[in-house]
Amino acid sequence: DGGITQSPKYLFRKEGQNVTLSCEQNLNHDAMYWYRQDPGQGLRLIYYSQIVNDFQKGDIAEGYSVSREKKESFPLTVTSAQKNPTAFYLCASSIPGQWVYGYTFGSGTRLTVV
Amino acid sequence: KNQVEQSPQSLIILEGKNCTLQCNYTVSPFSNLRWYKQDTGRGPVSLTIMTFSENTKSNGRYTATLDADTKQSSLHITASQLSDSASYICVVRRGGGNKLTFGTGTQLKVEL
Numbered sequence: 421d422g423g424i425t426q427s428p429k430y431l432f433r434k435e436g437q438n439v440t441l442s443c444e445q446n447l448n449h450d451a452m453y454w455y456r457q458d459p460g461q462g463l464r465l466i467y468y469s470q471i472v473n474d475f476q477k478g479d480i481a482e483g484y485s486v487s488r489e490k491k492e493s494f495p496l497t498v499t500s501a502q503k504n505p506t507a508f509y510l511c512a513s514s515i516p517g518q519w520v521y522g523y524t525f526g527s528g529t530r531l532t533v534v
Numbered sequence: 535k536n537q538v539e540q541s542p543q544s545l546i547i548l549e550g551k552n553c554t555l556q557c558n559y560t561v562s563p564f565s566n567l568r569w570y571k572q573d574t575g576r577g578p579v580s581l582t583i584m585t586f587s588e589n590t591k592s593n594g595r596y597t598a599t600l601d602a603d604t605k606q607s608s609l610h611i612t613a614s615q616l617s618d619s620a621s622y623i624c625v626v627r628r629g630g631g632n633k634l635t636f637g638t639g640t641q642l643k644v645e646l
Contacts, residue, residue: 424577462538462623462636510577519627522568525577 423447426511426526432534433498433505441496441529443511451516452494453523456480457508466509469494470516498531506533536561538626538637546643551614555640557607557624565629569598569609572621572639581609581622614644 424445433439445452451470455463465478469488483502488494494513498505508530512523538559547553559567566585570578582593584600584607591598595618597610611618624637 426577460638462638464636465634468632512577516632519566520583522580522583523578525579527577528575530575 424511424513424524424526426509426529428529429527431529431531433531434534436500438497438499439531441498441509441511441531443494443496443526444492445494445511445513445524445526446492447513447524448491449513449515449524450491451514452488453512453514454478454484454486454494454496455510455512457510457528463510466496505531507531536626536628536633536635538624538635540622540624540637540640542640543638544641544643546645547614549614549616549644549646552610552612553614553642555609555611555622555624555642557609557637559605559607559624559626559635559637561605561626561628561635563629564602564605565627567600567607568625568627569596569607570623570625572623574620578623611642616644616646618642619644 427442453468454466464480466484467486469475475488485497510528511526514523541556568583569581572578581596582591582598595612600607621639621641623639626635
């Protein structure tokens with residue numbers, strides 16, 4: 421079955437530590453996105469990529485980094501510069517310009533600072 | 535400022551009852567509006583998409599409406615089931631680009 425796989429489901433980060441969240445899709449979608457979800461707030465865009473080897477900052481990119489070396493993969497690194505990283509992180513993919521199909525979301529990674 | 539506001543913030547209903555969730559937006563220019571269902575600890579799943587020219591669209595027990603003049607949308611759930619317990623998120627796409635604006639969601643709980 422085609423879909424998006426995020427791992428791990430739960431992640432704990434110590435102060436000053438970098439962590440990487442994995443996102444893999446087998447939908448052959450060109451575009452991939454990372455969103456952050458906090459209680460009482462709408463999803464906020466961190467980074468997005470429309471094509472391999474290219475990505476753009478979203479609304480809240482500070483303290484995060486990404487790479488897009490393969491079409492299927494779009495990992496997100498939460499760096500020590502992100503002062504409040506505890507949140508639910510969602511990865512999504514889409515076919516650029518095909519708005520009728522919308523986004524396919526992964527099941528999310530819950531990151532907690534300990 | 536482009537915003538999407540949803541009401542109520544949370545809602546509890548008895549199984550078998552109907553309910554209606556509201557979404558008001560100020561996003562302009564408007565391209566389309568989509569309702570997502572998000573189960574706890576999962577990613578959102580699309581229920582329906584509304585474009586400018588559409589007033590009503592159904593997906594099983596879910597019926598979405600759109601009034602582009604007043605910039606309002608609603609999601610009506612008929613004969614609710616326990617599995618309808620989830621967060622329902624309204625998302626508006628701005629015309630001419632890839633920008634999405636997400637509402638904060640309505641948390642629905644269906645009880646016996």
